[in-house]
Amino acid sequence: MERREFLKKAGIGAAAVAATAVGAPAVIAQKKYNWKMVTTWPPKLPVLQDGAERFAKRIAELTEGRIKIQVFAGGELVPPLGVFDAVSAGTVECGTGAAYYWAGKNPATQWFSAVPFGLNAQGMAAWFHGANGLKLWEETYAPFNLVPRPGGSTGVQMGGWFNKKINSLDDYKGLKMRIPGLGGKVVAGAGGTVVLTAGGEIFTNLERGVIDATEWVGPMHDLRMGFYQAAKYYYYPGWHEPGTYLEFMFNKKVYDGLPKDLQAIIDMACVENEMWTLSQFESQNGAALQTLITKHNVELIKFPDDVMAGLKKLSVDIVEAEAAKDPMAKKVHEDFKAFQKVIGTWGAISERAYYNDIVEKYALKA
Ligand code: CA
Numbered sequence: 001m002e003r004r005e006f007l008k009k010a011g012i013g014a015a016a017v018a019a020t021a022v023g024a025p026a027v028i029a030q031k032k033y034n035w036k037m038v039t040t041w042p043p044k045l046p047v048l049q050d051g052a053e054r055f056a057k058r059i060a061e062l063t064e065g066r067i068k069i070q071v072f073a074g075g076e077l078v079p080p081l082g083v084f085d086a087v088s089a090g091t092v093e094c095g096t097g098a099a100y101y102w103a104g105k106n107p108a109t110q111w112f113s114a115v116p117f118g119l120n121a122q123g124m125a126a127w128f129h130g131a132n133g134l135k136l137w138e139e140t141y142a143p144f145n146l147v148p149r150p151g152g153s154t155g156v157q158m159g160g161w162f163n164k165k166i167n168s169l170d171d172y173k174g175l176k177m178r179i180p181g182l183g184g185k186v187v188a189g190a191g192g193t194v195v196l197t198a199g200g201e202i203f204t205n206l207e208r209g210v211i212d213a214t215e216w217v218g219p220m221h222d223l224r225m226g227f228y229q230a231a232k233y234y235y236y237p238g239w240h241e242p243g244t245y246l247e248f249m250f251n252k253k254v255y256d257g258l259p260k261d262l263q264a265i266i267d268m269a270c271v272e273n274e275m276w277t278l279s280q281f282e283s284q285n286g287a288a289l290q291t292l293i294t295k296h297n298v299e300l301i302k303f304p305d306d307v308m309a310g311l312k313k314l315s316v317d318i319v320e321a322e323a324a325k326d327p328m329a330k331k332v333h334e335d336f337k338a339f340q341k342v343i344g345t346w347g348a349i350s351e352r353a354y355y356n357d358i359v360e361k362y363a364l365k366a
Pocket of ligand 1 (some may be wrong): 157215216217241
């Protein structure tokens with residue numbers, strides 16, 4: 001007997017059928033997912049690798065075990081810079097890192113992580129969640145079968161550790177510095193020699209004079225690296241990485257294949273991690289900086305204004321040239337630039353005025 005015919009004969013109406021259909025998913029055994037996540041970070045790296053581990057734990061809690069993620073640090077399953085390809089190919093379901101590592105895939109990726117003299121963490125979050133940032137990021141990653149999500153920010157980084165003073169832009173001439181990405185291109189534009197060094201070798205290279213300077217992250221991570229034992233001067237601010245954003249990425253087929261509730265949980269957990277990460281940096285960097293100054297006698301120096309102005313000028317040309325390499329990069333750059341102008345105009349009378357007129361004058365003096 002046909003089901004419809006049977007129901008009719010049994011006197012069960014359409015409403016009852018609909019109710020059964022609506023209730024049905026609850027009794028169907030829920031599918032379980034076992035995922036692997038690869039990261040670009042060394043094992044146990046505070047906040048960053050910790051954040052990936054924390055994310056996996058939260059996902060297991062929030063989904064009541066429906067999604068379990070096993071996390072692999074850089075090199076444990078794939079090389080640190082193999083994350084993008086591994087998730088793109090579906091070798092693993094998800095990964096985490098920073099989008100500027102993938103400039104070779106498309107130069108547009110860099111805008112989703114750090115642009116010299118670009119947006120700070122607050123501005124980046126506003127661009128992603130309040131404007132076009134995340135939509136453009138999704139558009140950039142879609143051809144690679146990837147879904148990106150903002151994963152947190154380091155906040156404003158430090159300018160770096162120097163064994164030579166930077167009194168004028170000319171002091172960059174011949175300076176050997178470890179500084180990746182667009183910032184490195186700017187330093188090269190100023191006459192410096194950019195040296196690419198793996199994280200584990202930076203300290204030794206700085207100590208032996210193979211390099212004169214290096215940037216890393218901020219006080220918390222820099223203290224841990226022990227750079228104060230190998231360099232004299234600690235410069236600020238980190239003009240090259242004003243609010244570096246981190247990312248989660250998911251294989252698009254895997255993400256699109258999830259039930260809507262699990263997609264929503266993933267999205268929410270990413271936002272939670274985004275807030276958690278920035279909060280760790282913001283709450284711990286200040287104390288680490290004080291330790292560097294008072295315990296390790298680090299000399300803290302602000303880049304002179306004319307050095308900043310010179311680097312800014314070079315940055316504009318370098319960022320424009322980078323944007324011209326690809327139509328997607330151009331599209332992202334134009335949107336970023338317009339957004340920075342708008343938010344900057346507002347920031348000048350909100351955040352900047354608050355810092356200059358309130359924090360500097362009163363809060364820090366209290
Ligand atoms: Ca850095």
